[in-house]
Amino acid sequence: xxxxxxxxxxxxxxxxxxxxxxxxxxxxxxxxxxxxxxxxxxxxxxxxxxxxxxxxxxxxxxxxxxxxxxxxxxxxxxxxxxxxxxxxxxxxxxxxxxxxxxxxxxxxxxxxxxxxxxxxxxxxxxxxxxxxxxxxxxxxxxxxxxxxxxxxxxxxxxxxxxxxxxxxxxxxxxxxxxxxxxxxxxxxxxxxxxxxxxxxxxxxxxxxxxxxxxxxxxxxxxxxxxxxxxxxxxxxxxxxxxxxxxxxxxxxxxxxxxxxxxxxxxxxxxxxxxxxxxxxxxxxxxx
Amino acid sequence: xxxxxxxxxxxxxxxxxxxxxxxxxxxxxxxxxxxxxxxxxxxxxxxxxxxxxxxxxxxxxxxxxxxxxxxxxxxxxxxxxxxxxxxxxxxxxxxxxxxxxxxxxxxxxxxxxxxxxxxxxxxxxxxxxxxxxxxxxxxxxxxxxxxxxxxxxxxxxxxxxxxxxxxxxxxxxxxxxxxxxxxxxxxxxxxxxxxxxxxxxxxxxxxxxxxxxxxxxxxxxxxxxxxxxxxxxxxxxxxxxxxxxxxxxxxxxxxxxxxxxxxxxxxxxxxxxxxxxxxxxxxxxxxxxxxxxxxxxxxxxxxxxxxxxxxxxxxxxxxxxxxxxxxxxxxxxxxxxxxxxxxxxxxxxxxxxxxxxxxxxxxxxxxxxxxxxxxxxxxxxxxxxxxxxxxxxx
Numbered sequence: 001x002x003x004x005x006x007x008x009x010x011x012x013x014x015x016x017x018x019x020x021x022x023x024x025x026x027x028x029x030x031x032x033x034x035x036x037x038x039x040x041x042x043x044x045x046x047x048x049x050x051x052x053x054x055x056x057x058x059x060x061x062x063x064x065x066x067x068x069x070x071x072x073x074x075x076x077x078x079x080x081x082x083x084x085x086x087x088x089x090x091x092x093x094x095x096x097x098x099x100x101x102x103x104x105x106x107x108x109x110x111x112x113x114x115x116x117x118x119x120x121x122x123x124x125x126x127x128x129x130x131x132x133x134x135x136x137x138x139x140x141x142x143x144x145x146x147x148x149x150x151x152x153x154x155x156x157x158x159x160x161x162x163x164x165x166x167x168x169x170x171x172x173x174x175x176x177x178x179x180x181x182x183x184x185x186x187x188x189x190x191x192x193x194x195x196x197x198x199x200x201x202x203x204x205x206x207x208x209x210x211x212x213x214x215x216x217x218x219x220x221x222x223x224x225x226x227x228x229x230x231x232x233x234x235x236x237x238x239x240x241x242x243x244x245x246x247x248x249x250x251x252x253x254x255x256x257x258x259x260x261x262x263x264x265x266x267x268x269x270x271x272x273x274x275x276x277x278x279x280x281x282x283x284x285x286x287x
Numbered sequence: 288x289x290x291x292x293x294x295x296x297x298x299x300x301x302x303x304x305x306x307x308x309x310x311x312x313x314x315x316x317x318x319x320x321x322x323x324x325x326x327x328x329x330x331x332x333x334x335x336x337x338x339x340x341x342x343x344x345x346x347x348x349x350x351x352x353x354x355x356x357x358x359x360x361x362x363x364x365x366x367x368x369x370x371x372x373x374x375x376x377x378x379x380x381x382x383x384x385x386x387x388x389x390x391x392x393x394x395x396x397x398x399x400x401x402x403x404x405x406x407x408x409x410x411x412x413x414x415x416x417x418x419x420x421x422x423x424x425x426x427x428x429x430x431x432x433x434x435x436x437x438x439x440x441x442x443x444x445x446x447x448x449x450x451x452x453x454x455x456x457x458x459x460x461x462x463x464x465x466x467x468x469x470x471x472x473x474x475x476x477x478x479x480x481x482x483x484x485x486x487x488x489x490x491x492x493x494x495x496x497x498x499x500x501x502x503x504x505x506x507x508x509x510x511x512x513x514x515x516x517x518x519x520x521x522x523x524x525x526x527x528x529x530x531x532x533x534x535x536x537x538x539x540x541x542x543x544x545x546x547x548x549x550x551x552x553x554x555x556x557x558x559x560x561x562x563x564x565x566x567x568x569x570x571x572x573x574x575x576x577x578x579x580x581x582x583x584x585x586x587x588x589x590x591x592x593x594x595x596x597x598x599x600x601x602x603x604x605x606x607x608x609x610x611x612x613x614x615x616x617x618x619x620x621x622x623x624x625x626x627x628x629x630x631x632x633x634x635x636x637x638x639x640x641x642x643x644x645x646x647x648x649x650x651x652x653x654x655x656x657x658x659x660x661x662x663x664x665x666x667x668x669x670x671x672x673x674x675x676x677x678x679x680x681x
Contacts, residue, residue, distance in 0.1 A: 180374035183341050186361045187368045188453065189391030198387075202378040284435075 024261060031254035038249060048255040058256060061240040068151070068226075068236065069219035072158030077212040079159070080166025085200070087167065088174040099171075102164050114228030117157045121149055121229065149231030157229035158219050165218060166211035173207030174200075176282070206278050210271055217267040221260065290317040292456065292489055293338065298347035300333055300513075307333050309513045311347070315491060315506075317456075320483055322492045322500040325510035326536070331493045332461060334510075338491060339368050339459050362391075367450035368459040372466055373442045375434040381445050382430035385420055388453040389413045420448040423482065440471045447482065457489040464499065476502050497537045501525065509533050530643055534576045535652035541582075541617045542653020545575040545642065553642055556592060556613060562640035574643045576653070579607070579620040581639030590632015596625050609655050616655040 031049070035042030052058055087095050087102075105113060125147045132143040181203065185195035201208075223238035230239065237260060244253050293315040300308035308330045315321050323331035336342040337349060340361035348355050356364060367388070375384050390413065393405040421427045424444035434442055443463060450458055463479075464472045480503050483490045494500055500507050501521045509516045509524060509532075517529040528534035531542050545555045550565035555575055567573060587593050597616065598609035605620045610631065625631055 178372060178374050178377075180370040180372070181376065183339075183361070184368070184370055184374040184376070185387075186341075187339065187366075188388035188449070189362045191360075191362060194391070199376055202376075 027254050028258045028261070030251055031258045033251055033254075036251065038251065038254070048251045049259075051252055052255050052259075055252070057235075058237070058240060061235045061237045064151070064154075064234055065220060065237040068155050068158050068234075069216050072155055072162050072219050073212050073216040076159045076162035076215050077166050077208060080163045080211060080215075081170050081204070081208055083163065084167045084170035084174060084204075085196075087171060102167055105161060106164050106168070110222070110224035111228075113161060114157075114225040117153075117160065117225065118149070118228040121153050121156075125149075148233070149229060150233040151230075154226055154230040154234050154236070157225050158222070161222070161225060162215035162218060165214045166208070169211030169214060170204055170207040173204040177203045206274065210274055213267055213271045213274075217264055217271070220267070221264050291315070292317040292319075292352060293491075294348075294350040295334070295338075296348040296350065298334070298337065298344050298349070300330070300337070300342070301345045307513050308337075308344070311513075311515060313508060313515065313518065315457075315489060318487055318489055320480070320490045320492065320503055320505045322494060322504040322507045323510060324494060324497060324500040324507050324536075325516075326495055328512075329510040330513040331495075331510050335368075335459050335461055335491060335493050338457075339366055340364050365456040366459060367453050367455040367457075369443075369446045369450050369461065369463045371461045371463070373434075373446040373463075375442055375445055375449070377434055380431050380433055381421075381426065381437070382417055384434065384445055385417045385449045385452050386413050387449060389416060392453070416452055420452045423451070423485065424448045439467050440475065443467065443475060444478075447479075451482070451486060455488065457491060458483075460490060460492045462494055463492075464494075464496075472499070479503060501537070509536060511536075527641060528576060528643065530646035531574050531576075531648040531650075531652045532646070534574075534641075534643065535648075539579045539618055539620075540653050541577045541579065541655070543575045543577065543615065544650075545573050547571045547573050547642060551637075553640060558591060560591065560635060560640055561637045562642060563637050564640070564642040567642065567644070572645055574645060574649050574653075576641040576643060577617075577635055577639060578641075579618040580605075581635060582617070582619045582621075583634045583636075584619065584621050584623055584625060585632045585634045587630050587632045589634065591634050593630060593632050596627050596629045596631060599625065599627055618655045 030038050032044050033042055034045040087099060128147055129145050132145040136142050181199050182195050185199040190198060221238065223242060226236045227239055241253055241256055291314050295311050295313045298308055298311035311334060323334055325331050333342060337344050340359060349357050389408050392408055396404040396406045421430065424447060426441060426444055464475050467475060476499055504521055506518065507521055507524050508518050511532050517524060517533045524533065524537050528537060534540040534542055543555050545553045547567040548554050548559060549569055551562055553560050553562050553575055592612055594610040594612040596608050597611050600607040605622050606624055608619050608621060608625055610617050610619055
């Protein structure tokens, strides 16, 4: 490789990074701008961040976002872990097509997932309306006839798109595990459930934690799927930001976006550092 | 030594429409060291897993002390297992690995007269028993090490201690020495035999290594293709193999087509040889086994047979020479050197000849035409980890 070539290489790399990160960099800088402008720098201030804390709409949506992320992560982690164990116990002929089915939602365009979930909920609510009307006519006790999308549907949607990430992160840990460990535990007096708590869980814990962190990250920064499934009564932070931009992109949006960006960045960094450390540990174990 | 402890009755196992075990019948005595010996895929590990309770036979019964235990889960059997590659719990240290089984146990409370209340084993007793086991396996001072900080041989011994601390009636060992190097394997063979005699319980041992089986066992069960080929003491199996498969699998054998002229007289290559076997029909076609070490080299004029040396390998204690007798190649082990191309005579004493009935294995083994390959294969077999019957693992 000659010098000229290596210069071009570097230039190309710099350009890639500029295009990737300049917008975010700009956004972060202007979130600290003293003035109202998104183009002219008028000095450093934390005004916009202070304003955020007083904005009830934003605080409410931060609360919604955290609640839906935490709940969906918790539920998806439990469900995904058991699903992964189920996959692990299957014969390969059955497992591989099912794993492909599991992976599709992650590749699938968010908008398709969002719209299809929305359709599902609407269809279900219609059916429910008919069922509830019939049930109420029996006169046992009353069921609500009209259900609408809101926090519940938002939560279900988040659980749905989180589960595959947990499965994907727990599965490899199970496969790395010595397949005789469960037999050994049962040989020494454990029932299957005791073997799960005492032997499988400690072995796959790193995978579960990574899966949960990934799921949480996905939940926090999801916009498209939430938009289609939250209805009008619940609003996540991403949705609120989107709503605010309809009027005008204020530096307040810069500030809240910066906070969201930093949160997700930290979470991703934790996930990656954990994975790198486990990789090293595993190599050490193999040596 | 003579009390029967385990009996397998008409055991059959089918995996994915593939028969893995065919009508296995076997009894195992108390305090016996029994080895299931055979090549990969012969069904020995499946048999062990059925005894341990990790696999359910398709048909047939497993009896323990006369009681049918087909449906008893592993955690309720008085049987413990040492797994291939040990399966130590990586997140627990040596002490906790060994104590694992004891912590799971509950037994009747001695202070409760009805005997219905169950209590855990007190911590002092656990400590004492774990320490005792560490003594048995000579690993005192290693209690706080994690398994991955131990050598293969040490992990092996921890796995044995983890099983034995529960005082099982039977210990199952699934190729426990497979991952160790040759020197360590030899030491561990002696160590295992010593431990078995010290604790005085039944060992059921699975291996594909015939030398291991001969060294340690009271009884050897030779298996192939899901069926038992022969059951006997190491001496029986070596000296009186039942068919060509057993003769070839245990040690080196020349297996020659012969005709049993009458009792104590067998004919090979058109010549008659006195032997000690009997009980065959007159002029019945048979397989004749001659061990390489039972053949004496003599001058051509005194030989019962005359052949040409085609290959000589120096083995330290002896020479392995390949001799061509009319197109059929024999292996002869001798301390005398004969150069390649030499014409030699051989003499076989009557007790060096073993006659077997014809079987489905006749003609498959015992010819040393492909001498060097056969040796390579044997070396590979002892090194390769046994992946048989592992289901559909990657």
